[in-house]
Amino acid sequence: MSAGRPRSARAAIVAIGDELLEGRIVDANSGWISARLAELGIKSDVFVVRGDDADALEGALRELCAAHALVIATGGLGPTLDDVTREAAARAAGVGLATCEEVLEGLRESYRLRGREMPASNVRQALLPEGAERMANRCGTAPGFRMPLGSALLAALPGPPHEMRDMFERELAPWLGTRFAQRSSFARARFLLAGLAESAFADRAGSWMERNASPRMGVTARFGVLEVTLHSEASDAERARALLEPRAREFRQRFGSAIFSEDEARLEFVVGRRLLELGLTVATAESCTGGLVAELLTEVPGISAAFREGWITYSDEAKVRRLGVPRELLEKHGAVSSEVARAMAEGAARESGAELALAVTGIAGPGGGSAAKPVGLVWIAVARRGVALAREMRNPPVDRASIRRYAAHAALDFLRTELELA
């Protein structure tokens, strides 16, 4: 952090697991935690990855706690003997391990609900360093904990990202707020965009993206969805906001309807909730995405009120029999065409009785491409009141899974823009 700017509490983040150190899994937790800590006014100096080795981890925790006000660990909290975080933390603090009855009872209960005996090894998960406060895990069985270690505070979170994030938000973030008075204030705005390539975005954003621009802009791209953050820092909250807000207003003007949300990062949730608000029903007909569009939409809780049904018509035969796609269209234009995409959407709407229908047909590869219809070519259609509109997208011929994600996001975004007109 450059001189002159207000100083803030410093943190170290340690990720634990042989699978990380052997390169079988990439540590995405540390970066996520670092970004969240920055929002709380806590800067991260270093990330460390260690294997499932209690001695090495004990030494690492001692060193990190000597040099930082806060150390956050992820991983190594499971029931197996190679989960060593509890033990290493206790040894680094010079305390023993004690069984937390509350945790043990919770574990027994969750097995009882499933009508199963709790395996003996699960008892390990109820051990916590003496003097540690437990942090509840609402998404899994392994609890986390937090404790003083030397002059620092150590917090241990589980390794699975969804468990880690949930515990961080519910159990750790509020507590950190009370422990670390922010010495500087931050303001942050977040925009989610779709239907815009990263390079096209960069051209339009221009100097806003420069490294020492203020507010600072960060962009991450995920299969056609862009997450853009604006971040300002000042001595107090009002100044930070005053730095941020004019830029945020300009941003909304410049990118307009490409912005699908300013909080929810997931396009499918925005589209699903909009369908529920409008009381509209939808059906899906998919070929190359193989069910991905329906799967994303049905991740939205309560979507059963809007989602009627979906077809995965992988073969031409299924397109004809389930959706009534005319054979002539398939013969004349091929399965990956505007005509067939529209016929699929119209058929899905007609068969299901839904007000809207979404269809996707394309070439996900690796095989099946041609000069005229290369791998990555996808046609998307939205049917409304029986009439369908189609859009073509040409993806870079990256891997099959990525093409399917790009296509599913493009389909959901097409539906979103149609709903804007509702």
Added chain:
Amino acid sequence: MSAGRPRSARAAIVAIGDELLEGRIVDANSGWISARLAELGIKSDVFVVRGDDADALEGALRELCAAHALVIATGGLGPTLDDVTREAAARAAGVGLATCEEVLEGLRESYRLRGREMPASNVRQALLPEGAERMANRCGTAPGFRMPLGSALLAALPGPPHEMRDMFERELAPWLGTRFAQRSSFARARFLLAGLAESAFADRAGSWMERNASPRMGVTARFGVLEVTLHSEASDAERARALLEPRAREFRQRFGSAIFSEDEARLEFVVGRRLLELGLTVATAESCTGGLVAELLTEVPGISAAFREGWITYSDEAKVRRLGVPRELLEKHGAVSSEVARAMAEGAARESGAELALAVTGIAGPGGGSAAKPVGLVWIAVARRGVALAREMRNPPVDRASIRRYAAHAALDFLRTELELA
């Protein structure tokens, strides 16, 4: 590493850049390097991520070089002022920076070829610590270097993965081979298991999982799929294999049909390829998984030869109309029941003409649970030759997305075990 076992060269890997420390980019380089080093007989003890801060990096390099025979750095070699690796390495070694004419000429040439003037800032890229050997960059402009630092060897590679990997293979790996005669050899076995909870696995594996067991065992769990590795180390390859093989044989005996593969980590690929080998066709009928089972199966290239079609029958109405599920069954047993799961599978097989059909119906939550049918309850059925078998699974009431993943993996594993009987 526990005493007694043969020692091998130990490495530390440090990734450099504010974009990593701020969570804007995930460090995938360190894991890749670690896996490659392991193949050269060099074990990595730790990964460290540091920002673009020369002082902090200088200190980190000093510490790491004091504790390891080899330190590999990635990033911070670019032309801009925030690229600090050259400077930090020189200071840590107590030497100055000198311009490498060879590099400078190469940079000038590359700009000349593109018919452009070389920006003044690029001269920085021609600076190397005194006594460092340059490593050529065939994919970009920033050269790497290697040098002694204290009793260790430091190698600095660029941050962009394709540049880093190319330089590692061409310039570093051969050199490491001459510097680090393999002091020990490794043998490794890998097993993928399904249908077994991590804690149940731990109970059955028992002492095999102890920290200093030899061979050493590591376990990673992903929504009901377990990845288990056995790792042995000895003075030569034959001894390492001799340590590993008896345990690997015992492992196969003890876990038998729960092992779905010894190489492919993805259950859907194993199941999809098996269907293609056997020349069998399959259809899917999904409720709570909303298309996830079909989506996973259709990620397998060439699966169109086996995958006929799929239905997402989210509503009772769709279950009746598309799959011919009798209304009485829905009224009497409810949509989440053995009877309805079997009827869905039989209907999907009948309608599609596929030899096999897979059906899933359950309560993914957060709503819709009851005492008798809690969130997490899922019924899975496989139909074969018109007759369906069903299985119940009770997941911990974790988040909706996880329950769906667990259910999809359980369904694919049910199909896999049925195919074993083929």
